[in-house]
Amino acid sequence: MVISTISETKKVLENHRSTGKTIGFVPTMGALHQGHISLVNRAVNENDTVIVSLFVNPTQFNDKSDLKNYPRTPESDIKLLKESGVHYIFMPSEQEIYPEKDTRVFDFGLLDKVMEGEHRPGHFNGVAQVVSRLFDIVEPHRAYFGQKDFQQLAIIRYLVKQLKLKIEIIACPILRESDGLAMSSRNLLLEPDKRKSAPIIYKTLSEARNKVNELSVKDLIYWVIANINKDPNLAVEYFSLVDSETLQPISNWEDSSSVIGCIAVKAGNVRLIDNTFYK
The missing domain is CATH 3.40.50.620 (HUPs)
Structure with missing residues (x-):
């Protein structure tokens, strides 16, 4: 009804x-x-x-x-x-x-x-x-x-x-397309070449989880941004590692017992967001 x-x-x-x-x-x-x-x-x-x-x-x-x-x-x-x-x-x-x-x-x-x-x-x-x-x-x-x-x-x-x-x-929980892209109404607006590049966002966030023990917070943020920006179809607006309760940025891994990484990326004129836990 x-x-x-x-x-x-x-x-x-x-x-x-x-x-x-x-x-x-x-x-x-x-x-x-x-x-x-x-x-x-x-x-x-x-x-x-x-x-x-x-x-x-x-x-x-x-x-x-x-x-x-x-x-x-x-x-x-x-x-x-x-x-x-x-x-x-x-x-x-x-x-x-x-x-x-x-x-x-x-x-x-x-x-x-x-x-x-x-x-x-x-x-x-x-x-x-x-x-x-x-x-x-x-x-x-x-x-x-x-x-x-x-x-x-x-x-x-x-x-x-x-x-x-x-x-x-x-x-x-987030539902994802078969290639990892987070489902979003805005995905409908992506141009074909941008849609092809978009899964790099979650792929990079996932790969970054394996680097937590070897990189500092600052270096991991730098690595994620640089990795995504390598693709000419994508431009990171921000990537932040924050406490999942307060949403305040952390400086060191010891600053919080629950850390989430949140990202916003422009794919042409379309703005995509995603996140994943690191701790």
Whole structure:
């Protein structure tokens, strides 16, 4: 069932909630791929009722041409979701979500001052605006997010804590194409030569794991960037080795017991992100 209004969404979900049914929620921007469907499948397995939102949120795009070019495939999205056993699809208009300009500014401490937050000013504030709005509309028991957007996951967990929401945030593993490229809606925008080069990103991140014992943090960062930049189709925007809880950069391997490497790479006009654990 496809719903486009907040009032109807609240009404149908309240009927489920009042009979003690659990509600699982997967917020998406559409252009769905198997990575999204893995989140949906988990939600279907773990909840009585599942709702998926399809909404390209304008407030999280710091680059307006990126918003304009973002892939939109509503017909195939709806078909995929129905085949996956989703009960409700929430497809609101921008006017429905933002009847007036959302001027809320969130404080995430240091979480949004690094990596994506540093390179995409205002991005996470926009994410928090839409996610908090959707959580208010859906009031799910559980919400599902992919680990590819690792920093976003940390921000959302912080948001839930900050707003004292009783929502369990479920992190789902990255799904990859057969050549290792992390599944992403943006992969649809890659030119053939850039698509061919893109798997080098994860290949390099994986190879770097074998160098942890022989290279310093600084040297490993240098090695990863240099290795990817050797390909003329790819340009690293950043590669950071950070503590997986605080997201703050480490200087030495001893600085943290759980280290994740996060990367953003431009492949032509398309920006790809990925991550992997090093410790």
